[in-house]
Amino acid sequence: MDTYVDFDQLSPEKPVSPSASPEQVLHEVFGYESFRPLQGDIVRELVSGGNALVLMPTGGGKSLCYQIPAMVRPGTGVVISPLIALMQDQVAALQQVGVRAAFLNSTMGMEQAMDAENALLRGELDLLYCAPERLLQPRTLSLLEDASLSLFAIDEAHCVSQWGHDFRSDYLGLSILAERFADVPRIALTATADERTRKEIAERLSLTEARHFISGFDRPNIQYRIAPKTNANKQLLDFIAAEHPDDSGIVYCMSRNKVDATARLLQQKGYTALPYHAGLGSDERAHNQERFLREDGVIVVATIAFGMGIDKPDVRFVAHLDLPKSLEAYYQETGRAGRDGNPSTAWMVYGLQDVIKLRQMLEGSQGNDTFKRVERQKMDAMLGLCEITTCRRQALLRYFGDQMEQPCGNCDTCLTPPETWDGTDAVRKALSCVYRTGQRFGVNYVIDVLRGSDNERIRQSGHQALSTWGIGTELSANQWKSVFRQLVANGYLRADPEGYGALQLTEICRPVLRGEVSLELRKDPERKMTRRSGGDSQRRSQTISDPAGWEALRKKRKELADEQGVPPFVIFHDTTLMELLDQRPASLREMSEISGVGSAKLERYGETFLAVLSSLPVSHNATESTNIPVEPADLSEK
Structure with missing residues (x-):
């Protein structure tokens, strides 16, 4: 990206008078009549010299919460942002409305950086953006001590959490701001943080005494839909062709190889699809992101390396071909759809192998027992959202401590309520078969035994002589896969952490095998899911x-x-x-x-x-x- 600041064109004067009110700046500079909920309160808190921790959903208007105070207060507001592309886009947008904004990052030559630093020292900037690693350099800290500062804004503050999904080690050093700039107001902002993460943000950034502003997490224009994975490529193509053939969107995949393959598939079908992952060169990544931001109808296929801070307002869909590791990651990624408030879709397919792969990755990680316990809880919450039979939005909001009294009416479980069935007998057969085969085989083999297959592998193992061989002919192979997926998702079975996907019983399956409890299972739909259909109030056409x-x-x-x-x-x-x-x-x-x-x-x-x-x-x-x-x-x- 080649966006640079032309310092010769920056006015030495603020675009508003020093006595301007926040409301005047909102109207005269940005062209809006009134603040959104909480925005005005946050702005006034900072203008008066207070600190703030802000949780506000993507598209809720976080940026103005620090941009306007930086313009009203004397001095320059310093914004810490984790992404170069994001800070450059924000500076370009601010310059369009006459705000004196600049950035310091690694894309700049020495002369450009010196121009920005001198503009800061002369008091000719309203806002200066920089990355945390740049800010923490001794030279930058000394520079800031010599400048007049109005505030510090720490964007994407969840990056400070070691329990979070986007941890950045450089964010841990930002506690120095409270020590060396105690009199400068600080605001930390994020769209994604559960109670544990909020507490960690406040502690690590010395904001425990700051006012906390928590907006609702609901994004009513986004329709959440999750389907069992049968043929992921075909399901994705059908979804895009039926609902978003000309729209911009993001498709998330777990691996780089899958990103490349999916992008090629979409290109072959006539879509403008671009890959994005850490294995590509920095120039190619920047070029693909640039096209996504500035062209219509571009689809980016990416790993989780893509998306933080993307300001594109008209992303109409976010699709997941693999299961995210946590609800925080899912909410953050799906939140990149529909920033403009128009109807958008968060669409995902997932299957048993997704669950097995994630659990194996977790158990095989180098994390300590505490880390693994927390990550299991996060994964269980993600799986719970996938298998829930009630409103998905209510469950998602509840996870973040937000409440919705009534079902949303705009998720797949509301629009097409799933059927359930008494799966107790099938579950006991499945668990018994895993046990009888020695807990050494994957799901496909166990299903073959249940359905009485007479193949060479079963004959060699002698498993046709087992009492569980052929006791499951009443269900199809896909129906059995649904049973096993739900058993793994709900913790009755686990994948062998040593690899190979062998299924193993867990302690909680004992009451089921003894016939002491019954289980209701979700019945996977056999027809295509209902197309998105929001109410007229949500369609802003x-x-x-x-x-x-x-x-x-x-x-x-x-x-x-x-x-x-x-x-x-x-x-x-x-x-x-x-x-x-x-x-x-x-x-x-x-x-x-x-x-x-x-x-x-x-x-x-x-x-x-x-x-x-x-x-x-x-x-x-x-x-x-x-x-x-x-x-x-x-x-x-x-």
Whole structure:
């Protein structure tokens, strides 16, 4: 990515007067009329000199919580961000609205870095972004001690947690901020943290006495769907073709090889699909991410190395072809869909081999017993979400300490309630067969024994003489796989930690084998899952009466974005274009009333878009109209 700061174009003056209120900055700079819930409270806490720990879902508007206080308070706000691409995109977006922003990172030459440092010392920056490893260098710390600072913002604060899914060791050193800059307000922000992780963030960053602001975790525009894995590639292709053929999306896979293979498969089917994983060169990764951010309809197939801090508002789906390790990881990854508030899908397929592989990886890891116990709990919670028969959203929110009184009506278990069946007899047969075969075989072999297969391997082992041979002919092989998947997911069976996938009994299966308890199992659907169908209140599509005018505005926006090397949504969001088309402002004064048009963008783009509007036919009411999904204002910078 080649986005750099042109320091010659930065104004030495703040874009707002020193006495401006947060509400004035919100309106005059960012072009919005009011704060979202909690935003105003967080901003006022920082402006008054307080510290804060903020948990707010992706797309909820975390960035404005520190950007506006940094502009209102004297001095420069320092933002610690773990990703170079993220900080460069945020700086580019801030410069569009006239904010004096810069970054310090490894992509810069010595001259560029010196320019940023000198601008900081001269007090000519509102915000300076840097990575934690850069900030912790003695030279950077000395530089900051010589500068006037308004606040420190620690973004993606869950990276400080050693129990978390995105641990970064450099984040542990950020406790130095409380020691060396005790008088500078600090704010830590994240979208994903359970109670354990929140406590660890507060302790490690010396924020135990800070005010904690916890917004609801619900993302109502995202539909959560989880299906048994039968043929993952076909299931993915069917899903994209039926519901998101022209949309941007992310597909997560566990391994690099699977990422490459899946990207090739999608390319062969005509999709613009790009791989992303740590095995690719840094230039290729940066190029693929750049295309994803700036082009429409691009699908990135990635390992978990991709996605943190991605600001693209119109990602319509996130698909998982492998099981995430925890609900924190699942929530973080699926949260990259639908930042604009429009209907989006979190789609996943998983199977028994996913469970076995993850459990083997955990048991074979070098972690101590405490680490493994915590990770087992996280994995069990993830499996529980997969096998649940009630509302998935309620279960997901409950994990993070959030409550939803009624089922959401927008997840697969709400839209198509799963059937259950009394699986007690089948479970006892399955467990008995694992025991009789010596707990030395994988699931496919045990199923062959249950179904009475007469193959060479069974004949060689002599297992056709077992009492469990052929006692399970009433179920198909796929039905037995469902039984075993649920037994492993619920802890009645485990995979041999030494490898080879051999199934072994656990202590909790004893009451089942003795006939003391009964078990209800989830019945896997035999038909395709119901396509996404949210309520009208969640579908924010609008009828565009002038499609030609809409395309003219989008074309001009794309031209301006390409000229500056920024994503189109950095110029104006779809909602702003829609309001321009509906209101048809004829002057700069009228255009200033459009949501998302701040003073800097009005000056920079006002005449250009007014010219486009004036060239359109006078009548709004075209004879034909079309439904085009329109992004609401993406307030991710809010």
